[in-house]
Amino acid sequence: MTRNTSLLDRAAEAASVASRYCDEVDRDSRFPTESMQALKDARLMGIMIPRELGGESANLRDIADVCALLGQNCSSTAMVYAMHQIKASSLVSHGADDAWHRAFMACVASEQLLLGSATTEGGGIGGDLGVSNCAIERDGEEFNLRKDASVISYGKQCDAILVTARRAPDAPPSDQVMATVLKSQYTLEQTSTWNTLGMRGTCSDGFILNARAPVEQIFPQPFAEIAARSMLATAHLLWGALWYGIAANAVARAQAYVRADARKKPGVTPIGAVRVAEAANMLQLMRSSINAGIDKFERAQRANEELNSMSFAIDMCNLKIGTSRLLTDIVNQSMMVCGIYGYKNDTPFSLGRHMRDAMSAPLMINNDRIFGNTSNMLLVHRLDQRLVG
Amino acid sequence: MNGTIRNLLEQHGRLPVTVSSLADDQDLYAAGLTSFAAVQLMLGLEEAFDVEFPERMLNRKSFASINAIAACLSEIAPQKAVA
Numbered sequence: 001m002t003r004n005t006s007l008l009d010r011a012a013e014a015a016s017v018a019s020r021y022c023d024e025v026d027r028d029s030r031f032p033t034e035s036m037q038a039l040k041d042a043r044l045m046g047i048m049i050p051r052e053l054g055g056e057s058a059n060l061r062d063i064a065d066v067c068a069l070l071g072q073n074c075s076s077t078a079m080v081y082a083m084h085q086i087k088a089s090s091l092v093s094h095g096a097d098d099a100w101h102r103a104f105m106a107c108v109a110s111e112q113l114l115l116g117s118a119t120t121e122g123g124g125i126g127g128d129l130g131v132s133n134c135a136i137e138r139d140g141e142e143f144n145l146r147k148d149a150s151v152i153s154y155g156k157q158c159d160a161i162l163v164t165a166r167r168a169p170d171a172p173p174s175d176q177v178m179a180t181v182l183k184s185q186y187t188l189e190q191t192s193t194w195n196t197l198g199m200r201g202t203c204s205d206g207f208i209l210n211a212r213a214p215v216e217q218i219f220p221q222p223f224a225e226i227a228a229r230s231m232l233a234t235a236h237l238l239w240g241a242l243w244y245g246i247a248a249n250a251v252a253r254a255q256a257y258v259r260a261d262a263r264k265k266p267g268v269t270p271i272g273a274v275r276v277a278e279a280a281n282m283l284q285l286m287r288s289s290i291n292a293g294i295d296k297f298e299r300a301q302r303a304n305e306e307l308n309s310m311s312f313a314i315d316m317c318n319l320k321i322g323t324s325r326l327l328t329d330i331v332n333q334s335m336m337v338c339g340i341y342g343y344k345n346d347t348p349f350s351l352g353r354h355m356r357d358a359m360s361a362p363l364m365i366n367n368d369r370i371f372g373n374t375s376n377m378l379l380v381h382r383l384d385q386r387l388v389g
Numbered sequence: 390m391n392g393t394i395r396n397l398l399e400q401h402g403r404l405p406v407t408v409s410s411l412a413d414d415q416d417l418y419a420a421g422l423t424s425f426a427a428v429q430l431m432l433g434l435e436e437a438f439d440v441e442f443p444e445r446m447l448n449r450k451s452f453a454s455i456n457a458i459a460a461c462l463s464e465i466a467p468q469k470a471v472a
Contacts, residue, residue: 172404172420
């Protein structure tokens with residue numbers, strides 16, 4: 001397989017812009033406008049879209065690499081970019097045979113559109129993506145949809161939203177579809193403000209979304225299939241990639257701190273040196289498991305049926321739980337190394353932002369909810385006990 | 390066999406509709422079967438038919454309809470399926 005190394009080169013400028021503005025984005029809890037513009041300028045928004053539609057047919061591995069690079073510089077930029085690509089993966093996987101979505105993908109590539117997501121809902125539904133209250137209400141060739149979305153990340157800034165809803169007003173909560181609605185087809189009424197510990201630049205405010213659009217903008221497949229075949233896997237892999245970026249930067253800071261210490265006192269091993277070694281060990285585990293996860297995803301894509309299997313779902317869930325736990329442990333460890341210089345907000349070794357951003361990882365799709373799902377599946381699924389599967 | 394499957398679906402399926410209103414080939418997910426309930430149903434079937442679903446059947450398709458479930462059971466336990 002050929003790797004498109006130039007994607008990383010193209011992302012370098014955006015990463016440097018992200019690094020320049022990250023403290024301001026974090027402090028003011030504002031959208032990372034400059035770095036997202038730099039990503040558009042580098043034509044990195046539509047890279048996953050197939051070449052025949054004006055994209056670059058980039059694979060998930062290359063996109064994960066970009067997410068990791070951004071994660072080293074500004075977690076919010078990386079998260080916005082990752083979420084956009086997760087939505088793009090649903091378009092690519094499920095819109096390829098559908099005329100409207102093909103035309104839309106061409107538009108995403110040519111206009112460098114930013115895709116948003118409205119999969120969570122108020123009214124007791126919360127983070128359970130598998131059920132909806134709101135429903136598609138057909139009206140001739142169009143549909144109406146009103147969704148009380150407790151979170152729409154960068155809702156104000158995105159150009160289109162992929163929204164989930166029940167198939168029809170009489171459908172059960174788990175019988176969901178997903179539709180693409182364009183900015184000109186919806187209004188957003190803000191219901192809450194994203195004022196959080198970390199990931200502050202994702203601007204994940206709450207909104208009531210009111211949309212009216214042609215029915216051809218509804219994906220033909222059930223949402224459960226979209227979730228299983230593209231969304232959950234790419235989400236866990238790309239989140240893992242950007243979390244790796246945060247962790248890698250934290251370890252780099254810890255390592256720089258120890259190195260500076262060692263230079264000052266030659267012959268004396270700095271107190272934090274062993275912790276750096278331990279953090280590097282965890283970082284390697286994180287990196288290996290994400291790479292193994294991407295391999296697994298690519299194999300499952302080729303085998304096709306595999307994507308719907310329980311074993312694949314469990315693997316991806318475990319990847320999310322594992323990488324999010326490693327991230328918080330690594331940042332914690334790095335903080336111990338840097339001590340007061342990590343704790344202060346204005347040193348080259350500051351880790352407060354890393355720590356606050358990292359705390360979101362076990363919570364976005366709460367690890368306890370994921371454990372609940374995997375524990376249910378493990379009642380029937382037997383784990384593969386081979387080493388080389 | 391479909392009768393037993395229907396009984397178990399009634400017990401474990403947590404469907405918002407009555408199982409008798411469903412046709413054998415009707416999409417159970419569209420009828421409200423969740424992935425959680427699908428696992429509970431699977432456990433009920435394993436107990437009732439004294440079988441274990443092999444790994445390759447642990448996916449959405451195997452439980453997409455009463456007929457699909459019956460086809461899986463016929464494959465893994467042909468002698469019990471006729472009972």
